[in-house]
Amino acid sequence: MPIDTEPALAIAEPTGARPLSDLEAGDEKARSRLGLLLALPGIVYLTVFFVIPLGFVVVTSFATRTRTGRTAYESWNTDAYSKIISSDLIRTVAWRSLGLGIITTLICLALAFPLSYFISTRKPVVRNLLLIGVMIPFWSNFLVRTYAWRVLLDSNGLGTRLLGALGLGDGRILFTQKAVVLGMVYGFLPFMVLPLYAALERIDWSLVEASRDLYASGWGAFRRVVWPLSRPGVIAGSILVFVPSFGAYITPALLGGGKDPLLGSYIVGQFLQARNWPLGSALSVVVLVVMLAGTIVYFRTGGRTL
Amino acid sequence: MKGASRSTAAPRGAARGLLTGFSALVFVFFYAPIVVLFVFSFNNSNSISIWSGFTNDWYGAALDNANVTSAMSVSIRVAVISTVISVVLGTLSALTLERYRWRGRMVFDAILYLPIIIPDVAMAVMLLLFFSRASDLISLVPGIDTSSGIDSLVLSHVAFNISFVSVVVRARIADMDPSVEEAAADLYANRWRTFWRVTLPQIMPGIIGGALLALTTSFDDVVISSFVAALGSTTLPVYVFGLLRKDVTPLINAVSMIILAISIALVALSLLTQRTLSRSD
Numbered sequence: 001m002p003i004d005t006e007p008a009l010a011i012a013e014p015t016g017a018r019p020l021s022d023l024e025a026g027d028e029k030a031r032s033r034l035g036l037l038l039a040l041p042g043i044v045y046l047t048v049f050f051v052i053p054l055g056f057v058v059v060t061s062f063a064t065r066t067r068t069g070r071t072a073y074e075s076w077n078t079d080a081y082s083k084i085i086s087s088d089l090i091r092t093v094a095w096r097s098l099g100l101g102i103i104t105t106l107i108c109l110a111l112a113f114p115l116s117y118f119i120s121t122r123k124p125v126v127r128n129l130l131l132i133g134v135m136i137p138f139w140s141n142f143l144v145r146t147y148a149w150r151v152l153l154d155s156n157g158l159g160t161r162l163l164g165a166l167g168l169g170d171g172r173i174l175f176t177q178k179a180v181v182l183g184m185v186y187g188f189l190p191f192m193v194l195p196l197y198a199a200l201e202r203i204d205w206s207l208v209e210a211s212r213d214l215y216a217s218g219w220g221a222f223r224r225v226v227w228p229l230s231r232p233g234v235i236a237g238s239i240l241v242f243v244p245s246f247g248a249y250i251t252p253a254l255l256g257g258g259k260d261p262l263l264g265s266y267i268v269g270q271f272l273q274a275r276n277w278p279l280g281s282a283l284s285v286v287v288l289v290v291m292l293a294g295t296i297v298y299f300r301t302g303g304r305t306l
Numbered sequence: 307m308k309g310a311s312r313s314t315a316a317p318r319g320a321a322r323g324l325l326t327g328f329s330a331l332v333f334v335f336f337y338a339p340i341v342v343l344f345v346f347s348f349n350n351s352n353s354i355s356i357w358s359g360f361t362n363d364w365y366g367a368a369l370d371n372a373n374v375t376s377a378m379s380v381s382i383r384v385a386v387i388s389t390v391i392s393v394v395l396g397t398l399s400a401l402t403l404e405r406y407r408w409r410g411r412m413v414f415d416a417i418l419y420l421p422i423i424i425p426d427v428a429m430a431v432m433l434l435l436f437f438s439r440a441s442d443l444i445s446l447v448p449g450i451d452t453s454s455g456i457d458s459l460v461l462s463h464v465a466f467n468i469s470f471v472s473v474v475v476r477a478r479i480a481d482m483d484p485s486v487e488e489a490a491a492d493l494y495a496n497r498w499r500t501f502w503r504v505t506l507p508q509i510m511p512g513i514i515g516g517a518l519l520a521l522t523t524s525f526d527d528v529v530i531s532s533f534v535a536a537l538g539s540t541t542l543p544v545y546v547f548g549l550l551r552k553d554v555t556p557l558i559n560a561v562s563m564i565i566l567a568i569s570i571a572l573v574a575l576s577l578l579t580q581r582t583l584s585r586s587d
């Protein structure tokens with residue numbers, strides 16, 4: 001029963017037109033009109049509340065911040081983008097976001113691969129239970145899950161004592177970049193597990209058995225068969241972890257202590273404190289471009305599972 | 307069955323034990339913070355992390371706190387209204403994307419994915435700019451009053467929830483056997499009857515699962531809500547986020563646990579309806 005083993009959010013392959021009956025097969029035109037009619041409410045809603053707001057961001061990124069902190073749309077310019085390129089502070093923030101995003105992605109991959117491999121080689125019943133076990137934290141409140149680390153990493157917290165006992169200094173990492181990475185790994189790990197699982201679950205294990213029959217070692221079978229076949233999952237998972245890490249706002253705000261801002265916090269600051277909306281918009285456009293590039297790669301590699 | 311539990315493909319010996327142990331540790335990593343937060347929400351102390359005895363006073367204090375209860379009622383109202391709207395729009399979108407072919411379908415499909423993957427901060431910025439520039443225009447629509455705050459929250463939450471509902475419903479439609487609908491048509495059921503009597507009951511598990519998921523994402527949202535909420539219409543997570551940035555008290559542990567309990571209950575229900583209902587046909 002394939003439905004049992006798919007993650008709940010398996011995005012369907014586009015099946016295209018599947019005529020309801022042979023009787024109707026003739027009037028393709030009428031069907032196409034009906035299809036558009038059904039889509040119309042959604043199209044109108046997303047145009048007004050998603051596409052147009054997106055346009056507002058792009059337009060504002062070319063506007064000017066006046067001395068009083070208002071945004072003037074009269075003369076278009078690319079000052080905000082020049083500032084992004086020339087400002088040392090923004091460059092530092094961007095590189096830091098990039099670095100922490102990459103570290104988070106790599107740690108997630110290292111944790112998620114063995115786990116996904118384990119899950120995908122269980123019996124179907126166990127597999128489903130374990131998957132639900134991964135999906136519950138995935139969908140439950142992100143803010144509260146991040147806050148839980150504040151309790152754990154408090155100066156007397158259990159996590160601090162555990163890290164201390166493991167010999168990592170005095171274990172006090174709250175309000176440092178280490179805590180931010182830990183929080184992001186915790187928050188985004190399921191984004192890596194689910195696509196990796198989906199890729200591993202699709203693997204035809206008889207290929208692995210065949211390689212073993214041909215005297216491949218366990219490691220050889222993994223490196224030559226399992227790893228190449230799981231690559232789409234690795235790419236999809238990496239993008240799904242990297243994109244939210246790169247634009248993260250809640251995790252650095254709660255666990256980072258605000259000393260070393262990341263891109264997400266910096267953008268929020270431009271809107272809520274500095275009142276430099278053009279600069280904030282231009283940085284949002286940068287984040288959106290990174291996201292779009294990731295998404296295109298994701299779909300090119302055949303990723304279809306969230 | 308593709309499962310490889312008893313074949314030569316499954317790791318054996320030491321590798322097998324190592325893999326099991328490692329996976330168990332990752333699950334501890336997933337759940338330990340939640341358990342610790344749960345335990346410390348009953349802590350009889352003013353410290354958030356030093357244990358000194360059991361009390362459930364913090365829950366009493368949380369439910370007596372007028373800020374908490376009013377934020378909770380805003381959260382529930384926004385979640386319910388936005389879910390109802392997104393279920394209708396999301397189901398229609400799912401049906402048309404899975405079953406019909408029309409010009410511009412691929413573009414709509416792509417745009418429908420964006421609200422799911424876009425970073426919260428970017429979506430929040432988009433909607434803040436939009437509401438600050440266009441609220442006068444939107445308020446011209448009868449029945450909508452963006453100055454109340456609740457309306458802007460609902461409108462924003464629908465914008466990302468349509469996508470979540472449509473993804474879940476589409477997965478369900480794709481798994482459906484089209485021959486049942488064809489049989490209904492062969493038996494001279496018209497399009498409406500086929501939809502109401504055959505299609506809708508079959509995709510119901512997807513719709514319920516999608517609705518529960520929409521409730522969860524709406525109830526959990528912090529970043530977008532904190533950007534579009536007006537004064538007097540704070541949702542519960544936005545209120546907690548504000549507290550967390552000032553001073554952390556054990557009261558927050560209790561409020562957090564309430565939020566988490568609601569959110570886990572909704573997720574578990576959503577996963578269960580999608581799986582058990584889809585098994586029964």
